[in-house]
Amino acid sequence: MSQSELTMSTGHEVLMESSPYGMEKKKLGMWIFIVSDACTFATFLFGYGYMRVGSQNWGTPFEFSSILNGIIMTFVLLSSSLSMLAAVRATQAGQKASANKWLGLTMLLGTVFAILHLREWFKMIGEGWRLFYNPLGGAAQFGACFFSVTGLHLTHVISGVIALAFIARGYNQGRYDSSHVETAGLYWHFVDLVWMFVFPLMYLMNAAR
Numbered sequence: 001m002s003q004s005e006l007t008m009s010t011g012h013e014v015l016m017e018s019s020p021y022g023m024e025k026k027k028l029g030m031w032i033f034i035v036s037d038a039c040t041f042a043t044f045l046f047g048y049g050y051m052r053v054g055s056q057n058w059g060t061p062f063e064f065s066s067i068l069n070g071i072i073m074t075f076v077l078l079s080s081s082l083s084m085l086a087a088v089r090a091t092q093a094g095q096k097a098s099a100n101k102w103l104g105l106t107m108l109l110g111t112v113f114a115i116l117h118l119r120e121w122f123k124m125i126g127e128g129w130r131l132f133y134n135p136l137g138g139a140a141q142f143g144a145c146f147f148s149v150t151g152l153h154l155t156h157v158i159s160g161v162i163a164l165a166f167i168a169r170g171y172n173q174g175r176y177d178s179s180h181v182e183t184a185g186l187y188w189h190f191v192d193l194v195w196m197f198v199f200p201l202m203y204l205m206n207a208a209r
Contacts, residue, residue: 030183034190037156041194044152045201048145052205059138060208066120070203073116074195077157080109081192088185091171091178099181103168106188110161117154121147146202153198156191163187 052058062070087102124146128135131144167184170176 024179024183026179026183027186030186034186037190038194041152041197044149045197048149048201051139051141051145055139055141057138058206059134059136059142060206061134061136061138061142062203062207064208066123067203067207069116069120070199073113074199076109076113076116077192077195080106080113081189083109084185084188088178088182091181096172100168100172103164103171103181107161107164107168110157110164110188114154114157114161117150117157121150142206149198149202153191153194156194160184160188160191 083102083105090099129143132140134140
């Protein structure tokens with residue numbers, strides 16, 4: 001493909017330039033978003049680590065039930081990454097029915113993850129946890145760190161489920177193709193990858209001893 005090509009649009013010549021980076025613009029835009037978003041998560045996690053190390057009475061509030069819930073959440077999210085990969089491959093092969101099945105499963109698993117996460121939140125709130133109050137008497141900043149970091153990730157998961165719903169609908173209607181599904185998959189895999197840092201730092205390192 002040449003560096004630029006002329007196309008006809010409503011009777012006028014329009015100059016269309018190909019991407020200088022060797023990839024589609026939507027994928028390039030997604031990669032730029034992922035890099036910038038990774039910096040945001042890194043900042044949150046660094047701030048959490050700084051306060052945890054600097055606190056003399058941080059505490060370890062998570063009992064076995066919370067850790068087990070976190071392990072289940074991790075399994076669900078990793079499974080959704082596999083179903084997302086299957087959806088991308090199905091769209092590339094032109095298997096619309098199979099793609100719809102895998103996209104639906106991915107959205108279902110993402111919804112299950114969000115429900116499990118919210119259940120953990122409501123449990124902690126019911127126990128008296130607040131942004132700057134620790135019912136166990138430890139560092140008050142723990143609540144702010146936990147709800148901020150996990151809340152940011154949960155927002156990404158819920159946003160991803162909504163985005164996948166729009167992508168799936170557009171794909172069924174013929175407005176989107178496999179490249180759109182693949183681009184959405186990049187975002188979903190990123191969200192899964194971030195959880196691989198959030199879970200051990202926020203849950204396992206704060207498990208009751």
